[in-house]
Amino acid sequence: MKIGIIGSGNIGGTLGKHWAKAGHEVLFSSRHPNELGNIVRDSDGNAKAVSVAEAFEANADVYLLAIPFKDIDETAELYAGEYGGKVIIDATNPYPERDGEMAQEVRDDNRNASEYTAMKFSTALTAKAFNTIHANDLKKRAFDTQNPIAIPFAAQDDKSRKATETLISDIGFVPIYVGDLGATNAMEVDEKVYGVSTDQQELRSMLNIS
Numbered sequence: 779m780k781i782g783i784i785g786s787g788n789i790g791g792t793l794g795k796h797w798a799k800a801g802h803e804v805l806f807s808s809r810h811p812n813e814l815g816n817i818v819r820d821s822d823g824n825a826k827a828v829s830v831a832e833a834f835e836a837n838a839d840v841y842l843l844a845i846p847f848k849d850i851d852e853t854a855e856l857y858a859g860e861y862g863g864k865v866i867i868d869a870t871n872p873y874p875e876r877d878g879e880m881a882q883e884v885r886d887d888n889r890n891a892s893e894y895t896a897m898k899f900s901t902a903l904t905a906k907a908f909n910t911i912h913a914n915d916l917k918k919r920a921f922d923t924q925n926p927i928a929i930p931f932a933a934q935d936d937k938s939r940k941a942t943e944t945l946i947s948d949i950g951f952v953p954i955y956v957g958d959l960g961a962t963n964a965m966e967v968d969e970k971v972y973g974v975s976t977d978q979q980e981l982r983s984m985l986n987i988s
């Protein structure tokens with residue numbers, strides 16, 4: 779797949795490197811793409827650094843959203859013409875201390891943070907994944923064939939479900955589908971499986987998924 783990484787820090791940079799290693803075409807982006815040279819050099823495969831605009835214009839199959847939560851609104855608005863029908867994997871989390879009042883409002887709202895992203899990127903097909911795993915485990919435990927970690931994910935429709943499932947499996951994690959975006963409660967900040975890195979048996983049991 780061609781994957782546009784929107785925000786190439788701890789999460790986006792690491793996932794992009796894993797996906798490049800797994801054989802995908804990766805476009806790393808941030809507001810300062812000229813600072814992403816190291817990530818591209820460390821990538822074992824087909825990867826390059828581009829601006830956020832170029833990533834959205836590149837007609838990727840999937841976009842990973844790995845930016846601060848406060849930047850969701852502006853990003854969704856700026857590139858509204860580009861992501862229609864595309865899969866967006868949302869790895870973001872709302873933290874009021876970093877993201878301000880809007881993050882607190884989303885936390886206090888009945889809607890999940892994933893539903894907020896889907897509402898903003900309304901023409902895209904949104905999935906939620908990789909928001910529960912610590913950056914360090916994401917880096918160190920990918921491609922672990924002995925004790926693979928399970929990654930919970932939710933998806934809005936079949937296309938986003940299949941693409942997300944594939945991209946989780948391709949880097950050596952076990953995808954655990956929790957349901958649609960209304961079903962991500964246990965994955966939200968400080969909820970049941972947030973920050974939990976464990977195998978599929980334990981994760982399924984924590985989530986009551988058979």
Ligand SMILES: NC(=O)c1ccc[n+]([C@@H]2O[C@H](COP(=O)([O-])OP(=O)(O)OC[C@H]3O[C@@H](n4cnc5c(N)ncnc54)[C@H](OP(=O)(O)O)[C@@H]3O)[C@@H](O)[C@H]2O)c1
Pocket residue numbers: 784785786787788789790807808809810830843844845846847849853869870871872873908909910911912913914
């Ligand atoms: N760290 C974790 O353990 C962890 C785990 C799961 C989920 N998350 C969530 O994942 C998201 C990213 O976290 P992170 O730890 O990877 O953050 P990070 O290391 O600070 O990386 C953020 C990246 O986004 C870029 N960026 C910032 N604002 C942007 C914008 N408006 N448009 C495009 N790119 C932008 C930054 O580069 P420039 O500043 O150069 O643009 C940087 O490449 C957050 O929502 C976080 O809550 C984090």
